[in-house]
Amino acid sequence: MGKIIALANQKGGVGKTTTTINLAASLAVLEKKVLVIDADPQANATSGLGFDLKNIKTSIYEAIIDETDIRKIILTTGVANLDLIPSHIDLVGAEIEMLNLPNREKVLKHTIEGIKEDYDFILIDCSPSLGLITVNVLTAADSVIIPVQGEYFALEGLGKLLNTIKIIQNRLNPQLEIEGFLLTMFDSRLNISNQVYEEVKRHFQDMVFETVIQRNVKLVEAPSYGKPVVFYDASSRGAINHMNLAREILQRNDMTSLRQGDITIH
Numbered sequence: 001m002g003k004i005i006a007l008a009n010q011k012g013g014v015g016k017t018t019t020t021i022n023l024a025a026s027l028a029v030l031e032k033k034v035l036v037i038d039a040d041p042q043a044n045a046t047s048g049l050g051f052d053l054k055n056i057k058t059s060i061y062e063a064i065i066d067e068t069d070i071r072k073i074i075l076t077t078g079v080a081n082l083d084l085i086p087s088h089i090d091l092v093g094a095e096i097e098m099l100n101l102p103n104r105e106k107v108l109k110h111t112i113e114g115i116k117e118d119y120d121f122i123l124i125d126c127s128p129s130l131g132l133i134t135v136n137v138l139t140a141a142d143s144v145i146i147p148v149q150g151e152y153f154a155l156e157g158l159g160k161l162l163n164t165i166k167i168i169q170n171r172l173n174p175q176l177e178i179e180g181f182l183l184t185m186f187d188s189r190l191n192i193s194n195q196v197y198e199e200v201k202r203h204f205q206d207m208v209f210e211t212v213i214q215r216n217v218k219l220v221e222a223p224s225y226g227k228p229v230v231f232y233d234a235s236s237r238g239a240i241n242h243m244n245l246a247r248e249i250l251q252r253n254d255m256t257s258l259r260q261g262d263i264t265i266h
Contacts, residue, residue: 002033002035002116002117002118002119002120002121002122003120003121003122003142003143003253004112004116004121004122004124004140004141004142004143005121005122005123005124005141005142005143005144005145005179006124006126006137006138006140006141006143006144006145007019007020007123007124007125007126007144007145007146007147008126008134008137008138008144008145008146008161009126009128009146009147009148009157009158009161010128010129010130010134010157010160010161011128011149011156011157011158012128013128013149014147014148014149014154014184014185015147015149015182015184015185015213016040016125016126016128016147017040017044017045017048017125018048018184018213018219018223019145019147019182019184019213019242019245020036020045020123020124020125021036021045021048021049021125021223021228022219022222022228022229022230022238022239022242023123023145023242023245023246023249024036024082024121024123024228025079025082025228025229025230025231025242026228026230026239026242026243026245026246027081027120027121027246027249027250028079028080028081028082029079029081029230029243029246030243030246030247030250031081032081032120032121032250032255033081033118033119033120033121034081034082034083034119034120034121034122034123035074035082035083035084035085035115035118035119035121035122035123036049036082036083036084036085036122036123036124036125037060037084037085037112037122037123037124037125038059038060038084038085038086038087038125039060039087039091039108039124039125039126039127039133039134039136039137040087040091040125040126040127040128041087041088041089041090041091041092041127042087042089042127043056043059043086043087043088043089044125044223045084045087045125046059046084046086046087047223047226048222048223048226048228049077049078049079049082049084049226049228050077050078050226050227051075051084051086051226053088056086056088058072058073059073059085059086059087059088059090059091060073060085060086060087060088060091061087061088061090061091061094063085063111064094064098064107064108064111064136065094065097065098067111070085070111070112070114070115071114071115073085073086074115078226078227078231079228079231083119091133094132094133095131095132095133098132098136099132104132104136105132105135105136105139105172106136106139106140106172107136108133108136108137108139108140109136109139109140112140120255124137124140124141130160130161130164134164135164135168135172138164138165138168138172138173138176139168139172139173139176140173141173141176142175142176142177143176143177143178143179144165144176144177144178144179145179145180145181145182146158146161146178146180146181146182147182147184147213148181148182148183148184148196148200149183149184149185149196150183150184150185150186150187150190150192150193150196150197150212151185151192151193151196152192152196154196154200155196155199155200165178178207179249179252180207180208180209180249180252181200181204181207181208181209182208182209182211182212182213182245183196183197183200183208183209183212183213184212184213185213185214185215186212186213186214186215187214187215188214197212209245209248210248211241211244211245211248212241213238213241213242213245214237214238214241216229216236216237216238216241218232218233218236218237218238218239219236219238222238228242229242230242230243
């Protein structure tokens with residue numbers, strides 16, 4: 001049975017979508033079966049995996065609101081072992097439409113529970129908010145990766161997210177764990193990046209990933225080509241960072257036995 005990992009932080013611009021796309025692709029390269037669920041109305045994970053939003057007819061919105069069969073919404077990406085459940089701007093209205101639903105915090109959990117066994121990992125890209133959709137994601141997830149930008153104000157609002165996670169653990173999803181804090185947009189030449197890393201490490205210790213995602217031009221360019229960075233420039237720092245992150249997650253989950261033919265990027 002697969003592991004569902006949410007990528008959440010209500011602060012925008014911290015690299016949630018970039019991490020979702022590129023971690024998913026890296027796990028797929030390591031021959032893990034991966035599904036990305038785009039739970040952000042901006043649908044950047046959908047376009048970043050090469051899909052034209054104008055051509056998306058059914059999305060996670062229809063699965064949640066109209067109870068459309070989730071399997072009919074799954075799209076095959078151009079990456080072997082990697083599938084996508086796309087998003088759409090309609091998802092903006094879903095929170096209001098869900099208000100009167102019974103067990104409204106668990107709608108997504110019930111929607112995707114039938115496909116969990118089809119994948120090794122399901123990665124869910126959250127919107128930059130702590131609204132009902134994000135609560136649904138955290139209720140459905142086994143764990144959460146929290147991207148933290150290596151810049152000033154990075155820790156701002158982190159307490160609010162951690163408090164939300166604690167409430168969900170207490171009331172809705174006792175099994176929810178923090179997979180790890182991930183430093184993103186990291187520049188070792190800047191004092192502030194190093195200070196943020198030390199501060200996060202001091203507060204959260206072993207919950208901080210050893211891997212950091214460094215600032216990298218190729219990471220910025222890759223989405224405009226609809227490709228994860230490992231398929232845009234496999235030798236780039238961004239590709240190497242995400243492959244290392246994928247391996248670290250596999251190690252943390254005791255899934256490090258790789259089958260013959262796995263790709264290694266040095």
